[in-house]
Amino acid sequence: MTAAFAAASPQKAADGTLTNECYRPQYHFTPRTNWTNDPNGLVFYAGEYHLFFQHNPTGIDWGNMTWGHAVGPDLLHWTQLDHALLPDRLGTIFSGSAVVDGDNTAGFQDGPEKTIVCIFTSAGGTSPESKGRPFTQSLAYSTDRGRTWKKYAGNPVLGHISGGNRDPKVLWHAASRRWIMALYLDDAKTPNAYALFSSPNLKEWTRLCTVEVPGATECPDFFELPVDGDPKKTKWVFWGASNDYVLGSFDGKEFKREAGPFKSHWGANRYAAQTFSDIPVADGRRIQLAWMSGGKYPGMPFNQQFTFPAALTLRTFPEGVRLCTQPIRELDSLHKGRFSWKGTLEPNASPLNGARGELFEIRLVVEPSKASSIGLTIRGMPIKYDVREGTLTCLDKSAPIGLTGGRLALQVLVDRASIEIFTTDGRVNMAFCFLPADDNKTLSIFAEGGAAEVRALDVWDLKSIY
Numbered sequence: 465m466t467a468a469f470a471a472a473s474p475q476k477a478a479d480g481t482l483t484n485e486c487y488r489p490q491y492h493f494t495p496r497t498n499w500t501n502d503p504n505g506l507v508f509y510a511g512e513y514h515l516f517f518q519h520n521p522t523g524i525d526w527g528n529m530t531w532g533h534a535v536g537p538d539l540l541h542w543t544q545l546d547h548a549l550l551p552d553r554l555g556t557i558f559s560g561s562a563v564v565d566g567d568n569t570a571g572f573q574d575g576p577e578k579t580i581v582c583i584f585t586s587a588g589g590t591s592p593e594s595k596g597r598p599f600t601q602s603l604a605y606s607t608d609r610g611r612t613w614k615k616y617a618g619n620p621v622l623g624h625i626s627g628g629n630r631d632p633k634v635l636w637h638a639a640s641r642r643w644i645m646a647l648y649l650d651d652a653k654t655p656n657a658y659a660l661f662s663s664p665n666l667k668e669w670t671r672l673c674t675v676e677v678p679g680a681t682e683c684p685d686f687f688e689l690p691v692d693g694d695p696k697k698t699k700w701v702f703w704g705a706s707n708d709y710v711l712g713s714f715d716g717k718e719f720k721r722e723a724g725p726f727k728s729h730w731g732a733n734r735y736a737a738q739t740f741s742d743i744p745v746a747d748g749r750r751i752q753l754a755w756m757s758g759g760k761y762p763g764m765p766f767n768q769q770f771t772f773p774a775a776l777t778l779r780t781f782p783e784g785v786r787l788c789t790q791p792i793r794e795l796d797s798l799h800k801g802r803f804s805w806k807g808t809l810e811p812n813a814s815p816l817n818g819a820r821g822e823l824f825e826i827r828l829v830v831e832p833s834k835a836s837s838i839g840l841t842i843r844g845m846p847i848k849y850d851v852r853e854g855t856l857t858c859l860d861k862s863a864p865i866g867l868t869g870g871r872l873a874l875q876v877l878v879d880r881a882s883i884e885i886f887t888t889d890g891r892v893n894m895a896f897c898f899l900p901a902d903d904n905k906t907l908s909i910f911a912e913g914g915a916a917e918v919r920a921l922d923v924w925d926l927k928s929i930y
């Protein structure tokens with residue numbers, strides 16, 4: 465650990481001032497200070513979720529990449545720890561993943577605790593210390609529940625292949641008893657190419673195959689999910705940073721693409737999502753976090769935030785099997801007051817008149833009926849569904865959404881600096897960084913061109929996680 469980085473490790477202010485600034489997200493993760501981008505190394509071990517994140521320990525903009533680290537018991541409340549991984553002679557620390565080495569395949573375990581192993585990109589040439597070195601893949605491990613970290617002495621474990629090859633995502637493939645790594649190749653000739661590798665011990669890797677995800681680059685994720693909840697009917701999802709994915713089969717050696725690419729996100733600010741490793745079988749969820757990329761936070765000590773955690777499922781629709789993204793149910797535990805309404809919504813009526821606040825969850829089920837458009841206005845900003853076009857528009861981005869049984873069903877998460885919109889079935893999601901006008905804390909619902917039938921409208925005020 466270089467002293468400059470250690471000294472810069474931000475400390476929580478005793479008076480809590482690093483949690484209540486005017487644009488500080490109140491239930492979306494932000495580091496206390498400075499720049500963050502991709503979530504890294506998402507893993508569950510011994511009752512704790514570990515959230516690592518690309519972090520600049522010394523600046524408000526991108527640079528000096530390290531892995532910041534936070535832990536929490538419930539995917540909502542996080543405690544930021546010291547930085548886990550700091551730059552070394554192989555490079556600054558770019559994105560990657562973490563796994564629990566349950567069978568001690570790497571041989572790092574030195575006591576009763578299982579080892580948590582981080583697999584990351586050593587970004588050679590991005591610091592004076594690593595000048596002239598290429599991008600390679602390396603390991604670090606912890607035998608004390610993630611409190612201290614050691615780099616593996618044999619780094620790198622995977623040498624340079626092409627360009628800025630990076631962002632290893634590792635999973636345990638039980639059937640072949642091998643670790644599998646998905647890696648972005650950054651090959652100039654095939655810019656959408658990733659590769660899969662396998663290893664018995666996380667240290668020696670054999671290349672298996674190449675996977676192309678048209679339109680996608682960077683930060684792969686690779687996981688198996690049941691279709692419609694049926695454990696006997698599964699598909700593998702290969703995912704790229706831009707929220708595009710393909711579906712296929714995987715036998716431990718070869719990924720065969722069967723369908724896609726598909727898009728799951730239509731908003732402005734969602735990138736480099738990663739799912740948690742080692743979620744207990746009894747839970748069984750595939751939980752994803754993304755960087756809410758972009759956005760400005762004037763005057764704030766932090767820069768950038770993450771999406772609210774979402775659970776991923778595969779479900780069959782008339783057009784085929786698709787990935788669905790839904791906020792995790794833990795959100796319910798942040799509920800405070802609830803306002804509910806249903807009935808005929810006339811143009812110019814305002815049943816939510818008087819609703820004010822900053823943190824909301826809104827669930828809406830509406831039949832457009834005679835309305836030409838319907839929507840919500842959040843702190844002055846409309847989310848509008850055009851019935852004829854079948855599109856939902858927010859902040860200059862539109863998503864195609866068909867009515868199901870004649871109904872539009874939405875779930876909307878509002879925080880101090882973001883809006884996330886999900887169709888209730890999870891087919892479509894839109895994430896936005898959003899800085900509302902300070903003096904407008906109102907919420908309203910509207911119908912235009914005729915009356916709509918609101919079947920259910922529930923608005924919850926949410927508690928802050930701080």
Ligand code: FRU
Nearest residue numbers: 502518558559630682683736
């Ligand atoms: C994606 C990305 C990754 C890289 C990291 C560097 O946002 O460009 O490919 O590892 O960010 O911060």
